[in-house]
Amino acid sequence: MKKHIVLLPGDGIGPEVTKAAKGVLETIAEQFGHSFTFETHEIGGAAIDNQGTPLPEDTVAACKKADGILLGAVGGPKWDQLPSHMRPEKGLLGIRKQLGLFANLRPVKGFKSLLHASPLKEEVVAGSDLLIVRELTGGLYFGEPRERRNNGAEVVDTLAYTRAEMERIIDKAFQSAQVRRNHLTSVDKANVLESSRMWREVVEEKKQDYPDVHVEHMLVDAAAMKLVTNPAYFDVIVTENMFGDILSDEASVLTGSLGMLPSASIRQDGLGLYEPVHGSAPDIAGQNKANPLAAILSAAMMLRHSFQMNGEAELIEAAVNKVLEEKYHTADLNLTDGVQVSGSVLAKKVSEQMSSHDTTENIMWCYA
Ligand SMILES: NC(=O)c1ccc[n+]([C@@H]2O[C@H](COP(=O)([O-])OP(=O)(O)OC[C@H]3O[C@@H](n4cnc5c(N)ncnc54)[C@H](O)[C@@H]3O)[C@@H](O)[C@H]2O)c1
Ligand SMILES: CC(C)[C@H](C(=O)O)[C@@H](O)C(=O)O
Numbered sequence: 001m002k003k004h005i006v007l008l009p010g011d012g013i014g015p016e017v018t019k020a021a022k023g024v025l026e027t028i029a030e031q032f033g034h035s036f037t038f039e040t041h042e043i044g045g046a047a048i049d050n051q052g053t054p055l056p057e058d059t060v061a062a063c064k065k066a067d068g069i070l071l072g073a074v075g076g077p078k079w080d081q082l083p084s085h086m087r088p089e090k091g092l093l094g095i096r097k098q099l100g101l102f103a104n105l106r107p108v109k110g111f112k113s114l115l116h117a118s119p120l121k122e123e124v125v126a127g128s129d130l131l132i133v134r135e136l137t138g139g140l141y142f143g144e145p146r147e148r149r150n151n152g153a154e155v156v157d158t159l160a161y162t163r164a165e166m167e168r169i170i171d172k173a174f175q176s177a178q179v180r181r182n183h184l185t186s187v188d189k190a191n192v193l194e195s196s197r198m199w200r201e202v203v204e205e206k207k208q209d210y211p212d213v214h215v216e217h218m219l220v221d222a223a224a225m226k227l228v229t230n231p232a233y234f235d236v237i238v239t240e241n242m243f244g245d246i247l248s249d250e251a252s253v254l255t256g257s258l259g260m261l262p263s264a265s266i267r268q269d270g271l272g273l274y275e276p277v278h279g280s281a282p283d284i285a286g287q288n289k290a291n292p293l294a295a296i297l298s299a300a301m302m303l304r305h306s307f308q309m310n311g312e313a314e315l316i317e318a319a320v321n322k323v324l325e326e327k328y329h330t331a332d333l334n335l336t337d338g339v340q341v342s343g344s345v346l347a348k349k350v351s352e353q354m355s356s357h358d359t360t361e362n363i364m365w366c367y368a
């Protein structure tokens with residue numbers, strides 16, 4: 001199969017982890033006889049430096065024509081003092097919005113061989129396998145007005161949603177629950193926010209369409225606590241943009257590192273931008289220390305979601321599992337046992353494992 005992939009490496013560790021994921025995709029192409037072509041574009045701080053804007057028009061145009069998009073990360077201290085419309089993060093928010101990527105799927109599954117990498121007790125982490133379905137193009141991130149007022153004496157951000165925006169993400173989450181364990185937890189702050197009260201109404205209306213799914217409501221503060229005390233309780237969590245951002249970094253603790261969490265930012269027709277949950281990690285950028293697995297697993301999500309290449313995605317996931325079982329890991333996992341390697345060596349191990357045909361265990365993450 002022929003597929004055209006746009007790479008948006010971005011800033012900090014973005015280029016390192018994107019290169020690692022590209023290498024794994026090349027191994028897939030070789031093994032399965034696919035033809036993947038790649039085109040690299042700037043976004044974020046790199047684009048500000050070279051083109052004066054965090055989201056150049058040619059980047060958007062290339063993404064619109066792509067079969068799949070793989071992003072590294074954007075941002076860093078170099079650009080922190082720029083006005084908000086010129087920050088690298090605006091490039092990421094802009095591409096999500098312009099492409100209509102309203103659903104962000106963030107699967108969180110602890111690999112068995114990494115249970116002891118979490119700072120939580122192994123018996124707490126064991127059995128956790130959840131999916132955060134985060135609304136990605138609305139809420140506080142995009143609501144207007146957002147401004148300083150009264151000579152800087154006041155400031156306003158706006159949390160706005162239309163009912164239609166809520167309906168489509170809640171539908172997506174019910175559908176994800178149907179292919180998983182039929183348990184949906186809708187997370188909100190309905191004791192305080194009007195938007196959350198409407199969110200609850202929409203969930204209540206939608207549940208009539210999915211009678212096989214057990215749905216409940218949970219306040220975000222309580223959910224944050226339960227995520228680290230009883231994570232195995234959760235199957236699918238659906239929540240608005242900002243809550244989903246925060247809960248997903250928290251959930252990464254279950255896997256041992258933020259460098260383990262992949263994500264898919266998708267829309268209905270299958271186009272997707274695949275991005276690790278982590279950021280540009282300026283503290284380790286350029287040192288070949290970054291864990292490439294979140295980016296590699298994001299590439300696997302691209303194969304499954306945008307290209308319908310399930311076997312190929314499973315091969316990557318199984319190879320990652322095997323490499324971890326063989327106790328190779330990067331420094332972020334903070335392990336005292338096993339073999340600590342650089343990011344590029346870990347990525348190479350994954351590709352070698354894929355070519356060895358010794359990856360039989362299907363550890364597939366289920367998400368729809
Ligand atoms: N998707 C994105 O592009 C994205 C996501 C989050 C943050 N950011 C941006 O990244 C910059 C830094 O933000 P931050 O420091 O709060 O968050 P971060 O995710 O970049 O880093 C948080 C911590 O996790 C570590 N870490 C993250 N990814 C890792 C990996 N793959 N391997 C090993 N360790 C890893 C970092 O070293 C750091 O200690 C900010 O400008 C922020 O806006 C971008
Ligand atoms: C960089 C930032 C804008 C982004 C977000 O908040 O969506 C990041 O934290 C993420 O989780 O993808």
Ligand SMILES: [Mg+2]
Binds near residue numbers: 245246249277
């Ligand atoms: Mg985040």
